[in-house]
Amino acid sequence: MRLVVVGCGYVGLVSGACLAELGHDVVCVDTDAARIEALNAGAVPIFEPGLEQMVGRMLHAGRLSFASAIPQLGNDIDAVFIAVGTPPSKNGFGADLTYVYAVAREIADRAGQKLLVVTKSTVPVGTGDMIERIIRERRPDLDLHVASNPEFLREGSALRDFMEPDRIVLGCNLAAPLKTLQAIYDPITRFGVPILATDRKAAELIKYAANAFLAVKITFINEIADLCEAIGTDVNDVANGVGLDRRIGRAFLQAGPGYGGSCFPKDTAALIATAQDWAVNLRLVETTIATNEARKRSMARRVISAMGGNVFGKTVAILGLTFKPNTDDMRDAPSIGLVSALQHAGAKIKVYDPEGMEHARTMLAGVDYAINAYDCAEHADCIVVMTEWEEFASLNAAQLADLVRTRLVVDMRNALDPEQLRAAGFTVSAIGRPADGRVPTPMPLPASALAEPLIPVRARRRK
Numbered sequence: 001m002r003l004v005v006v007g008c009g010y011v012g013l014v015s016g017a018c019l020a021e022l023g024h025d026v027v028c029v030d031t032d033a034a035r036i037e038a039l040n041a042g043a044v045p046i047f048e049p050g051l052e053q054m055v056g057r058m059l060h061a062g063r064l065s066f067a068s069a070i071p072q073l074g075n076d077i078d079a080v081f082i083a084v085g086t087p088p089s090k091n092g093f094g095a096d097l098t099y100v101y102a103v104a105r106e107i108a109d110r111a112g113q114k115l116l117v118v119t120k121s122t123v124p125v126g127t128g129d130m131i132e133r134i135i136r137e138r139r140p141d142l143d144l145h146v147a148s149n150p151e152f153l154r155e156g157s158a159l160r161d162f163m164e165p166d167r168i169v170l171g172c173n174l175a176a177p178l179k180t181l182q183a184i185y186d187p188i189t190r191f192g193v194p195i196l197a198t199d200r201k202a203a204e205l206i207k208y209a210a211n212a213f214l215a216v217k218i219t220f221i222n223e224i225a226d227l228c229e230a231i232g233t234d235v236n237d238v239a240n241g242v243g244l245d246r247r248i249g250r251a252f253l254q255a256g257p258g259y260g261g262s263c264f265p266k267d268t269a270a271l272i273a274t275a276q277d278w279a280v281n282l283r284l285v286e287t288t289i290a291t292n293e294a295r296k297r298s299m300a301r302r303v304i305s306a307m308g309g310n311v312f313g314k315t316v317a318i319l320g321l322t323f324k325p326n327t328d329d330m331r332d333a334p335s336i337g338l339v340s341a342l343q344h345a346g347a348k349i350k351v352y353d354p355e356g357m358e359h360a361r362t363m364l365a366g367v368d369y370a371i372n373a374y375d376c377a378e379h380a381d382c383i384v385v386m387t388e389w390e391e392f393a394s395l396n397a398a399q400l401a402d403l404v405r406t407r408l409v410v411d412m413r414n415a416l417d418p419e420q421l422r423a424a425g426f427t428v429s430a431i432g433r434p435a436d437g438r439v440p441t442p443m444p445l446p447a448s449a450l451a452e453p454l455i456p457v458r459a460r461r462r463k
C-alpha cells in the first residue's frame with residue numbers, strides 16, 4: 001500500500017519506518033529540510049534503539065523515502081497519517097494544534113478525488129471533527145474520511161511497541177476506510193493482536209485515558225512507597241504482591257521520583273483541559289498531577305535529609321538525568337528540579353548520563369559533566385541515582401567506595417543492589433525501602449487494642 005506520514009519527529013519517524021517494515025511504500029514528510037536531507041542519508045536525529053538500523057534497511061529496500069513537502073496526494077495514496085507535534089499550548093491548558101491544522105489545510109490543497117486522513121498525533125477529543133471541517137471547507141468535492149489511530153509507543157522500546165502492540169485502535173466506523181486501515185495493519189494483526197474499532201472520539205479519548213491511568217498507577221505506588229518507608233518494609237514486595245492480581249498487573253508499579261517525559265505530564269494536563277471544556281471534573285487525574293509535581297519537588301529534600309540536613313559546599317553525584325532509561329530525552333525529567341534545588345541549597349553537582357548529556361548541557365547550568373559513572377562518583381558526598389540505566393546496576397560497589405568522599409547512596413529507582421552497597425560500607429536510602437539506621441516511627445496503638453481507655457470517659461467529659 002502507498003502511505004504518506006506527515007511529521008518526522010518521534011512518532012512520525014517510528015511509525016513511518018515501521019509501516020515500511022510491514023511492507024508498505026512510505027513517504028515521510030517534514031518541513032525541516034536539513035532533517036530530511038540527513039534522513040535520506042540514513043542519519044536519524046533522535047535516539048531510539050534500533051531505529052537508525054531500520055531506517056537504513058528501509059531506505060535500502062526502497063520502501064521508505066523522505067520529502068520536505070507533502071507530495072500530490074493522488075488516488076493511488078491509500079492513507080495520509082498526521083504525526084506532527086502537539087506541544088503544550090502556550091496558555092498552559094491542553095495541546096497546541098497549530099501544526100495539525102496547518103497540515104490539514106495543506107493536505108486539502110494537495111488531495112486528488114479521494115483521501116483517507118489518519119491522525120497518529122495525540123490530539124484532544126474532537127480534533128478529528130475539526131480536521132474534517134477544515135478539509136471539507138477547502139475541498140467540498142473530496143471523497144474524504146478522517147480516522148483516529150493513536151499510538152502507544154514508549155520511548156526506548158518504540159519499535160517493539162509498534163510491531164507487537166497490545167492492541168490497535170482504529171477510530172473509524174465506516175466500512176470502507178476501516179477496511180483500508182485493517183489492511184495496513186494486517187501483517188501485525190494476523191498474529192493475533194486485537195483490533196478495536198470505535199468511533200473517532202472514543203479512539204482519541206482512549207489514548208489520553210490510557211496515559212492518565214498509567215500516571216495514576218505510578219503515583220499510587222509512589223504513595224505506597226512512602227508508607228512502606230514509614231512502616232519499614234519494602235515497596236517491591238508490596239508491588240509484587242499487588243501486581244500478581246491479574247486485575248491489577250505488575251507493570252507500572254515501579255516506585256520512583258515521580259513520572260516525567262513528553263507524554264504523561266502533557267497528556268494528563270490536556271485531558272483535564274478537555275474535561276473542563278465539557279464541565280466534567282476529573283479529580284483523580286487532577287490529584288495525580290499535583291501529587292506527582294509535589295513528589296518531584298520533594299526529592300531534593302530527601303537527598304538533603306539523607307546528607308544530614310546541610311549540603312552547602314558538598315558534592316552530589318547524580319547518575320542518570322533522562323526521564324527514563326534508553327532515551328536521550330530530558331523533558332520533564334525529575335532530575336531537572338532536583339539539580340536546581342540542590343544547587344539552591346549550596347551543593348556542587350556532578351552528573352553523568354549514558355545518552356542524555358547533550359540535551360542536559362542545554363538545560364542544566366553550573367554542573368560538572370563526568371565522562372562515566374565512576375568519574376561522577378569521585379570525591380562525592382552522596383551518589384544519587386535518578387534513572388535506572390542498566391549499566392548502573394553493574395557498577396562495582398567497592399570501586400565506588402574507594403572513589404567517594406562519603407559513602408552514601410540515595411537510590412531513587414531501586415536500581416542498585418543495596419546489599420552490595422552496604423557490604424562496601426555505604427549507607428543506602430532507597431525509595432520505598434527501610435532506610436539504614438532509621439528506626440521506623442513506632443506504630444500508634446489503635447484505640448480498639450486497649451483494654452481500658454487512657455482517659456476515663458467520665459473524666460474526659462468533665463474536662
Ligand code: UDX
Nearest residue numbers: 151152153154155252253254256259260261263323324
Ligand atoms: C508513555 C506511554 O507509556 C506510552 O504508551 C505513550 O505512547 C507515551 O507515553 P513514555 O513517556 O515513553 O511512554 O515512557 P513510560 O515508559 O511510560 O514512562 C513514563 C514515566 O513514568 C517515566 O518517567 C518513568 O520513569 C515513569 N515510570 C514508569 C515510573 O516511575 N514507574 C513505572 O512503573 C513506570
